[in-house]
Amino acid sequence: MRSDGDSWDIKTSVGATALFVAAARGLAARQPDPLAVDPFAEVFCRAAGEQWSALFEPGADTSDHPLVSTAFGRNFQEFQAARTRFFDTYLTRAVGAGVRQVVILAAGLDSRAYRLPFPAGTVVYELDRAPVLEFKREVLAEHGAELTAQRCEVAVDLRDDWAKALQQNGFDAANPTAWLIEGLLLYLPADAQDRIFETVDALSASGSQVAIEQMDTIPADVYSQMTKPSAEAPGRNQWATLLYNEPKSEASEWFSQHHWAANRTELADYLAELGVAVDPDAGQIRPTAASFVDAIKR
Numbered sequence: 118m119r120s121d122g123d124s125w126d127i128k129t130s131v132g133a134t135a136l137f138v139a140a141a142r143g144l145a146a147r148q149p150d151p152l153a154v155d156p157f158a159e160v161f162c163r164a165a166g167e168q169w170s171a172l173f174e175p176g177a178d179t180s181d182h183p184l185v186s187t188a189f190g191r192n193f194q195e196f197q198a199a200r201t202r203f204f205d206t207y208l209t210r211a212v213g214a215g216v217r218q219v220v221i222l223a224a225g226l227d228s229r230a231y232r233l234p235f236p237a238g239t240v241v242y243e244l245d246r247a248p249v250l251e252f253k254r255e256v257l258a259e260h261g262a263e264l265t266a267q268r269c270e271v272a273v274d275l276r277d278d279w280a281k282a283l284q285q286n287g288f289d290a291a292n293p294t295a296w297l298i299e300g301l302l303l304y305l306p307a308d309a310q311d312r313i314f315e316t317v318d319a320l321s322a323s324g325s326q327v328a329i330e331q332m333d334t335i336p337a338d339v340y341s342q343m344t345k346p347s348a349e350a351p352g353r354n355q356w357a358t359l360l361y362n363e364p365k366s367e368a369s370e371w372f373s374q375h376h377w378a379a380n381r382t383e384l385a386d387y388l389a390e391l392g393v394a395v396d397p398d399a400g401q402i403r404p405t406a407a408s409f410v411d412a413i414k415r
């Protein structure tokens with residue numbers, strides 16, 4: 118279970134979720150006709166070693182890894198590839214509209230500053246905890262990856278007041294910004310999520326954009342099953358214990374009420390639009406429970 122001020126590195130607690138979604142992206146990229154290709158996702162997993170590199174080693178026994186062994190794993194790979202595609206499209210559209218300041222909250226192993234074709238002069242601020250940002254920087258430097266934008270690390274805890282740290286690193290609230298909040302809200306208490314929305318709004322000039330991934334609250338009986346310790350597979354339900362599964366503000370409503378024009382896209386509809394069939398009952402994250410919100414400040 119979580120506690121105020123708990124901390125992690127790339128292989129522990131919430132930090133390891135960045136590796137988990139990177140692994141899903143790396144595996145999805147190997148499928149025929151992938152929805153998105155993040156060439157650095159596999160590089161991170163190989164550098165992390167252990168169960169993460171095994172996923173990409175031919176002949177390694179990964180039969181008990183949830184990303185490959187279950188219907189959940191296959192669906193989760195599609196989900197991650199779809200969300201990568203959705204948010205890649207969002208950022209490409211935002212810079213196409215002239216925005217040159219991008220802020221990625223909980224950047225984790227997001228490699229967009231190394232792989233999206235950003236126009237000259239684009240600055241990408243990446244916010245996450247220091248050990249996570251360091252791992253990414255070191256692995257990609259070792260790999261010889263080249264930046265496609267100016268990348269600026271801002272090492273913070275997003276439960277604290279992070280606005281000052283962002284501004285001290287050169288962020289200018291007078292210029293329009295494209296914000297990205299992907300894979301974060303699940304891991305925040307409801308009040309910290311509201312503070313994030315308030316800060317994004319306060320730091321956004323007119324014409325700023327935001328894109329957010331959110332999940333419905335998991336019904337209490339399902340969540341209590343998910344977090345029950347399992348004697349046969351200790352650690353199986355560890356992920357669920359990292360969540361703050363409590364009622365939270367719905368992002369499209371929140372931003373609509375604060376003078377943003379907001380749209381909500383259900384993941385299930387987006388997958389259907391892309392022609393992807395998924396099993397709605399396959400495991401912990403059901404496609405019906407996730408949605409993407411994008412909004413523009415008036």
Ligand SMILES: C[S@@+](CC[C@H](N)C(=O)[O-])C[C@H]1O[C@@H](n2cnc3c(N)ncnc32)[C@H](O)[C@@H]1O
Nearest residue numbers: 134135223224225245246274275276299300304
């Ligand atoms: C599931 S990963 C998502 C990473 C990335 N956005 C992506 O989609 O690949 C969750 C990330 O949120 C970060 N995170 C969660 N809570 C945080 C907090 N309170 N402060 C800073 N980072 C946080 C973790 O360190 C981790 O990198």
